[in-house]
Amino acid sequence: MLEELKKQVYEANMELPRRGLITYTWGNVSGIDRETGYFVIKPSGVDYDKLTLDDMVVMDLDGNKIEGNYKPSSDTPTHLELYKKYPEIGGIAHTHSSEATSWAQAGRDIPLYGTTHADHFYGSIPCARKLTPEEIYSVYEKNTGLVIIETFEKRGINPMHTPGVLCTNHGPFTWGKDATEAVQNAVVLEEVAKMATKTELINPKVKPAPDCIRDKHFFRKHGANAYYGQ
Amino acid sequence: MLEELKKQVYEANMELPRRGLITYTWGNVSGIDRETGYFVIKPSGVDYDKLTLDDMVVMDLDGNKIEGNYKPSSDTPTHLELYKKYPEIGGIAHTHSSEATSWAQAGRDIPLYGTTHADHFYGSIPCARKLTPEEIYSVYEKNTGLVIIETFEKRGINPMHTPGVLCTNHGPFTWGKDATEAVQNAVVLEEVAKMATKTELINPKVKPAPDCIRDKHFFRKHGANAYYGQ
Amino acid sequence: MLEELKKQVYEANMELPRRGLITYTWGNVSGIDRETGYFVIKPSGVDYDKLTLDDMVVMDLDGNKIEGNYKPSSDTPTHLELYKKYPEIGGIAHTHSSEATSWAQAGRDIPLYGTTHADHFYGSIPCARKLTPEEIYSVYEKNTGLVIIETFEKRGINPMHTPGVLCTNHGPFTWGKDATEAVQNAVVLEEVAKMATKTELINPKVKPAPDCIRDKHFFRKHGANAYYGQ
Amino acid sequence: MLEELKKQVYEANMELPRRGLITYTWGNVSGIDRETGYFVIKPSGVDYDKLTLDDMVVMDLDGNKIEGNYKPSSDTPTHLELYKKYPEIGGIAHTHSSEATSWAQAGRDIPLYGTTHADHFYGSIPCARKLTPEEIYSVYEKNTGLVIIETFEKRGINPMHTPGVLCTNHGPFTWGKDATEAVQNAVVLEEVAKMATKTELINPKVKPAPDCIRDKHFFRKHGANAYYGQ
Numbered sequence: 001m002l003e004e005l006k007k008q009v010y011e012a013n014m015e016l017p018r019r020g021l022i023t024y025t026w027g028n029v030s031g032i033d034r035e036t037g038y039f040v041i042k043p044s045g046v047d048y049d050k051l052t053l054d055d056m057v058v059m060d061l062d063g064n065k066i067e068g069n070y071k072p073s074s075d076t077p078t079h080l081e082l083y084k085k086y087p088e089i090g091g092i093a094h095t096h097s098s099e100a101t102s103w104a105q106a107g108r109d110i111p112l113y114g115t116t117h118a119d120h121f122y123g124s125i126p127c128a129r130k131l132t133p134e135e136i137y138s139v140y141e142k143n144t145g146l147v148i149i150e151t152f153e154k155r156g157i158n159p160m161h162t163p164g165v166l167c168t169n170h171g172p173f174t175w176g177k178d179a180t181e182a183v184q185n186a187v188v189l190e191e192v193a194k195m196a197t198k199t200e201l202i203n204p205k206v207k208p209a210p211d212c213i214r215d216k217h218f219f220r221k222h223g224a225n226a227y228y229g230q
Numbered sequence: 231m232l233e234e235l236k237k238q239v240y241e242a243n244m245e246l247p248r249r250g251l252i253t254y255t256w257g258n259v260s261g262i263d264r265e266t267g268y269f270v271i272k273p274s275g276v277d278y279d280k281l282t283l284d285d286m287v288v289m290d291l292d293g294n295k296i297e298g299n300y301k302p303s304s305d306t307p308t309h310l311e312l313y314k315k316y317p318e319i320g321g322i323a324h325t326h327s328s329e330a331t332s333w334a335q336a337g338r339d340i341p342l343y344g345t346t347h348a349d350h351f352y353g354s355i356p357c358a359r360k361l362t363p364e365e366i367y368s369v370y371e372k373n374t375g376l377v378i379i380e381t382f383e384k385r386g387i388n389p390m391h392t393p394g395v396l397c398t399n400h401g402p403f404t405w406g407k408d409a410t411e412a413v414q415n416a417v418v419l420e421e422v423a424k425m426a427t428k429t430e431l432i433n434p435k436v437k438p439a440p441d442c443i444r445d446k447h448f449f450r451k452h453g454a455n456a457y458y459g460q
Numbered sequence: 461m462l463e464e465l466k467k468q469v470y471e472a473n474m475e476l477p478r479r480g481l482i483t484y485t486w487g488n489v490s491g492i493d494r495e496t497g498y499f500v501i502k503p504s505g506v507d508y509d510k511l512t513l514d515d516m517v518v519m520d521l522d523g524n525k526i527e528g529n530y531k532p533s534s535d536t537p538t539h540l541e542l543y544k545k546y547p548e549i550g551g552i553a554h555t556h557s558s559e560a561t562s563w564a565q566a567g568r569d570i571p572l573y574g575t576t577h578a579d580h581f582y583g584s585i586p587c588a589r590k591l592t593p594e595e596i597y598s599v600y601e602k603n604t605g606l607v608i609i610e611t612f613e614k615r616g617i618n619p620m621h622t623p624g625v626l627c628t629n630h631g632p633f634t635w636g637k638d639a640t641e642a643v644q645n646a647v648v649l650e651e652v653a654k655m656a657t658k659t660e661l662i663n664p665k666v667k668p669a670p671d672c673i674r675d676k677h678f679f680r681k682h683g684a685n686a687y688y689g690q
Numbered sequence: 691m692l693e694e695l696k697k698q699v700y701e702a703n704m705e706l707p708r709r710g711l712i713t714y715t716w717g718n719v720s721g722i723d724r725e726t727g728y729f730v731i732k733p734s735g736v737d738y739d740k741l742t743l744d745d746m747v748v749m750d751l752d753g754n755k756i757e758g759n760y761k762p763s764s765d766t767p768t769h770l771e772l773y774k775k776y777p778e779i780g781g782i783a784h785t786h787s788s789e790a791t792s793w794a795q796a797g798r799d800i801p802l803y804g805t806t807h808a809d810h811f812y813g814s815i816p817c818a819r820k821l822t823p824e825e826i827y828s829v830y831e832k833n834t835g836l837v838i839i840e841t842f843e844k845r846g847i848n849p850m851h852t853p854g855v856l857c858t859n860h861g862p863f864t865w866g867k868d869a870t871e872a873v874q875n876a877v878v879l880e881e882v883a884k885m886a887t888k889t890e891l892i893n894p895k896v897k898p899a900p901d902c903i904r905d906k907h908f909f910r911k912h913g914a915n916a917y918y919g920q
């Protein structure tokens with residue numbers, strides 16, 4: 001069932017340690033098949049060294065396990081909320097990569113300081129508000145999804161233009177049209193976060209890049225008038 | 231004698247250079263067999279490149295060498311005190327890994343800034359007080375163990391919930407149910423220390439994460455109600 | 461056509477990921493044949509993993525494609541302006557390497573703090589002014605070349621003595637007598653940028669090195685009286 | 691001639707890129723045979739990738755080349771002065787390693803913040819004063835050696851207890867009983883410099899470690915009462 005999707009999601013998961021975004025089991029990637037409404041996700045707490053294609057878990061959007069020998073990632077309810085709310089999202093990645101997680105721990109949006117950022121994220125990368133104790137002690141992972149959605153809705157951010165978020169005191173989630181792109185955006189976010197930290201060290205009074213840089217670079221790569229690439 | 235334990239301790243020692251926690255011989259791992267009361271530890275000052283399974287040293291809890299061609303690690307008396315005081319501890323690791331050692335040199339506890347920390351350490355990671363000149367000039371390595379114990383006892387910290395410590399002007403010790411887990415906690419501590427430094431750079435006024443984050447994440451992974459993993 | 465140049469430019473491009481200066485496709489290198497006036501450049505948005513010698517694109521100095529299956533790098537007009545203005549330049553490299561890009565995002569020149577810098581760049585590495593919205597919305601990549609030239613001309617900097625520049629909110633361009641040297645200067649710039657950041661952290665009141673250090677080291681390696689090397 | 695010494699010096703040079711202390715040709719190691727008074731040193735500006743045992747250059751203490759196809763390192767006169775002044779020195783290493791060089795550029799001694807430092811360097815690692823323009827424009831590399839000696843003599847530092855120095859605006863030199871140990875001290879210095887920078891970031895008001903830590907750890911590893919190692 002969904003063999004190609006499973007393969008893509010498995011490969012996307014394995015890209016996390018290759019890119020240095022993962023220590024031990026601290027991350028997970030999923031991808032969805034919009035026709036069946038099923039999504040494939042990494043099992044919970046399984047070492048990347050031992051992970052195989054057959055370990056992938058298939059879930060439906062009500063949170064039922066459809067196939068798989070393992071329990072799905074404990075973050076599955078977060079993925080599920082994002083898939084339900086945003087039909088454009090085809091894949092989701094979560095890591096504790098150190099640069100992006102440090103911004104999440106610091107509780108700050110990552111300002112758009114340059115074209116590397118603008119090529120991939122249209123505007124600052126938002127940091128969602130803290131969860132309340134009630135939200136944490138009830139359905140924590142579902143509420144993590146809901147607070148991400150609240151952040152994008154309240155601020156009017158298009159999640160396909162800004163395909164990532166920081167969860168305060170936790171870490172980043174990124175997404176894309178599929179699992180592969182979700183992981184690519186995790187890689188970019190980590191690099192953008194690292195450079196933003198350095199930028200502020202070098203010039204503590206630095207201001208975000210002007211909007212014309214953001215617009216020029218984002219739309220050079222995305223949308224009807226894109227001219228980057230082949 | 232204790233061939234399986236020796237193998238585990240040897241492998242745990244060899245994991246230190248693989249994880250980038252060690253320069254030259256700056257570290258050591260031990261593991262204990264609670265039935266015999268013997269523990270296995272790395273020999274002093276032997277290169278990791280040349281270290282073999284047969285070089286491991288077997289000690290008893292009175293500090294006598296039971297087996298081995300080499301002198302045990304100079305930090306053996308520190309390990310011994312921890313094993314004697316805390317019967318739950320099955321393995322201990324000591325490194326001079328750069329991120330954690332920098333916190334030890336700075337003489338500060340590592341605040342709990344996020345879920346990566348809370349998944350593994352319940353609360354801030356304590357920095358033990360400086361040793362006095364008398365403590366240093368008498369039985370230094372034993373007193374290092376005693377000041378770690380003093381820190382946990384005075385502050386009422388459960389060493390199995392917070393399996394690591396920073397020794398001021400020196401570096402970290404971590405432990406766990408066995409040598410393998412002790413090294414895993416050394417890896418986690420290094421990552422947590424790195425992110426705490428960056429977090430404070432990004433937001434100099436950052437506050438520790440709320441207790442609900444600490445409780446939720448720690449007990450999601452540990453204890454009777456854990457639901458992370460398989 | 462220009463087979464040797466293509467080979468050199470291809471190898472110079474492949475050196476970028478080997479040296480850790482590149483994430484995904486974020487960079488490009490070109491080299492020029494001054495006899496024909498043709499230059500060879502990386503195609504736009506092609507993965508380094510898949511890049512082959514045959515993918516290289518040949519352009520003339522009017523911006524016409526002479527040979528190649530792909531569109532040239534979107535930054536081609538920047539390269540072109542530099543080749544037209546400065547006949548000594550034989551190769552150009554552009555990256556988003558994190559240390560140098562952080563200085564570009566911070567909008568600061570990199571001060572000459574030591575001999576590592578002075579061995580390769582005679583004086584501070586300039587940061588070009590921001591482009592205006594008009595410059596960005598018209599012929600952006602060409603104007604990037606023009607603002608680099610404006611920076612060197614206005615400040616009276618010899619581009620062969622200071623073979624690199626930072627574009628505000630964007631990243632570095634470096635050059636040299638050929639594509640190989642352009643990439644070497646990108647490597648050096650990254651290292652110099654990293655050390656300048658650390659230098660200011662260690663001593664926030666640090667001053668640039670005296671002119672005698674700059675002159676001694678630069679001319680020890682460059683010009684008629686050089687005595688470094690064989 | 692001196693085949694064993696050549697081999698050791700060659701291997702010590704090759705250890706620099708393996709340990710990440712070198713970019714391109716920015717460094718050199720030498721070792722001396724005190725019986726003949728000849729020392730072996732890396733040739734100037736030769737790539738580490740291409741360096742062979744036969745490329746090593748043999749010099750005498752008057753600066754005459756005794757054997758070798760290449761010119762010796764441009765820093766040869768610095769090595770020579772140190773060998774002449776301190777008969778205990780058997781090997782010398784020079785790098786532009788980024789952490790130590792950043793302290794040199796910042797013009798600061800590296801304070802002794804912990805046991806990692808004290809295990810190898812007895813007290814702060816001194817930063818030599820700036821050279822005067824006259825010293826730079828006359829015999830620069832020789833004067834670099836003389837200002838190192840001046841630093842140790844004026845401050846009464848034992849060069850075998852503190853086997854390294856920072857040259858302002860330049861970078862580190864380290865030494866030891868032979869070329870192998872000189873490179874080991876370069877590795878240690880780099881690690882100590884990195885941790886010192888982080889220590890000050892984590893606690894801007896940090897004080898150096900007390901003298902009892904310095905004495906205990908240094909003499910645990912060095913001298914008649916050493917008990918570290920086998």
